[in-house]
Amino acid sequence: MTHEEHNIQCNAQPPVEEMPAFDMEAVQRDNARLNQAIIFATERHAGQLRKGTALPYILHPLETLQILSEMQADMDLQIAGVLHDVLEDTNTTLEELITLFGEDVASLVNHHSEDKSRSWAERKTTAVLAVKQADERIKMLILADKLSNLRAISRDYAALGDALWERFNAPKEKQAWYYNGILDALSDLQQYTETAQAYRELTEHYKDAFVIYKITPDYEKLYQANTFGEAYCLTKGNPQWMPVNYRFRNNDIPLTRKEAETLEDKWYDIFLNAVEADLQDRTYPLFTSASQQFSIVLEQYQLTFRSGQSRTTLNEDDTYAFLSQLRMMHGIHAPLGQILLQTFGNENGETVFRMMCNQIGII
Numbered sequence: 001m002t003h004e005e006h007n008i009q010c011n012a013q014p015p016v017e018e019m020p021a022f023d024m025e026a027v028q029r030d031n032a033r034l035n036q037a038i039i040f041a042t043e044r045h046a047g048q049l050r051k052g053t054a055l056p057y058i059l060h061p062l063e064t065l066q067i068l069s070e071m072q073a074d075m076d077l078q079i080a081g082v083l084h085d086v087l088e089d090t091n092t093t094l095e096e097l098i099t100l101f102g103e104d105v106a107s108l109v110n111h112h113s114e115d116k117s118r119s120w121a122e123r124k125t126t127a128v129l130a131v132k133q134a135d136e137r138i139k140m141l142i143l144a145d146k147l148s149n150l151r152a153i154s155r156d157y158a159a160l161g162d163a164l165w166e167r168f169n170a171p172k173e174k175q176a177w178y179y180n181g182i183l184d185a186l187s188d189l190q191q192y193t194e195t196a197q198a199y200r201e202l203t204e205h206y207k208d209a210f211v212i213y214k215i216t217p218d219y220e221k222l223y224q225a226n227t228f229g230e231a232y233c234l235t236k237g238n239p240q241w242m243p244v245n246y247r248f249r250n251n252d253i254p255l256t257r258k259e260a261e262t263l264e265d266k267w268y269d270i271f272l273n274a275v276e277a278d279l280q281d282r283t284y285p286l287f288t289s290a291s292q293q294f295s296i297v298l299e300q301y302q303l304t305f306r307s308g309q310s311r312t313t314l315n316e317d318d319t320y321a322f323l324s325q326l327r328m329m330h331g332i333h334a335p336l337g338q339i340l341l342q343t344f345g346n347e348n349g350e351t352v353f354r355m356m357c358n359q360i361g362i363i
Contacts, residue, residue: 030075037079037101038062044090050152052167060148061085067144071194077137080108081144087113111138112145120170124178131185140195143186147198150179150205157209176210176227204257213260214252222255222263223248234264237332239271271324274332278323284337286345294349296340307350318362325360 041061048057064081073081079101086092087109097106111134114123131142153175157164165172183206189195210227223246225231232241255263279301286294297304303319305312314322323336330339344353357363 033101034075034079034082037082037105038065040100041082041086044086044092048089052156052164057085057089060152063148063151064141064144067147067198068140071140071144071198073137073140073144076102076104077108077141079105080112080141083109084112084141084145088116108138108141112141121174124170124174124181128178128181128185131182134185136189136192139186139189142182143189143195143198143202146179146182146186147202147205150202150209154205154208172210173228179206179210180226180228180230207257211257212248213255213257214248215255215260215263217251217253222260222267223252224260234267235331236267237271237274238328239268240328271327271332275320275323275327278327278336279319282337284340286341287347287349289347292347294344296344305344305350305353312353312363314357314362318357321360321362322357325356 042058045057045061049055050057050060061082061084064084065078068078068081083097083101083105087094087097094106094110097109111130114127116123118126131139134142153164162172165175168175170178183203186199186202190199207224211224212227213222213224215222220236222234222236223231223244224234224241225246225248231244231246233244233246234241279298281299282297284296284298286296288294292308293306295306297306298319301316301319303314303322326336326339326343330342343356344350354363
């Protein structure tokens with residue numbers, strides 16, 4: 001290679017990927033339709049205010065639009081976000097929406113609208129059931145709308161406390177029931193990249209407004225309770241929240257959501273460390289009789305159950321699941337050998353082992 005050839009190769013720049021060309025005419029048409037929707041919604045909601053505030057109502061549809069944009073919603077869905085309350089809260093007709101914005105937008109808005117002639121309980125029960133059966137685009141519209149609402153609720157609740165609920169047509173307990181139902185109905189959206197963050201934020205605001213956290217004085221049990229009565233307990237050493245019938249005691253210590261979540265993460269790390277310690281190579285004798293002998297061997301992160309001449313070996317993932325299940329059943333403090341002996345150290349040990357494997361879906 002000559003000196004000149006070397007210089008040419010060293011100075012060569014990597015190829016630059018070209019940005020995809022926009023169809024500017026289509027972009028301009030979409031933006032014009034969106035601008036038209038914003039103007040239309042602003043005119044139709046003129047004079048309306050957000051509940052209990054001096055804020056113009058149009059801020060809510062515009063925030064709904066922003067959330068949908070962040071979720072990379074298509075343009076019809078974004079336009080529906082701006083217009084989602086015009087059928088329900090103004091004199092706008094479905095025919096107007098079809099004429100001005102097309103059947104797709106009108107259908108999205110119509111699916112999201114409630115019949116205000118019905119009672120609050122009837123409307124909300126119907127709404128929760130409808131969300132469960134809705135397609136992904138409708139669910140995205142509802143997620144954006146409810147996230148905007150819960151942002152306002154959690155923010156105002158932090159400032160006003162329980163006086164906030166005087167703004168609404170239903171008490172706090174029923175509001176909690178409704179939003180809990182919506183969270184459940186939208187739960188599949190947490191698996192998609194575009195909607196996962198919005199769903200997480202919706203969950204956080206729900207918890208801030210409707211969930212109470214307390215911990216026992218010995219810092220061994222963490223409780224969370226929904227306003228409408230559901231309660232769950234997290235025990236140190238077990239990463240699963242378990243439903244309980246519980247009423248907070250006076251000596252239980254209140255926590256904020258962030259404090260509770262920080263503690264939950266800390267306890268989860270403690271649990272993982274306990275399981276990791278259990279994975280160390282070792283042999284655990286379990287049972288010996290004249291006719292049979294059981295033992296468990298851990299070698300290189302794999303568990304083998306030995307019964308006489310037979311062997312059952314779990315792969316690394318199944319071994320981890322098996323030991324995790326044992327720790328959830330017995331806690332993190334007892335030595336693993338003691339737990340294994342207690343669980344499998346009798347003449348039925350092999351049967352119990354296979355039943356447990358079957359219950360957690362391994363072998």
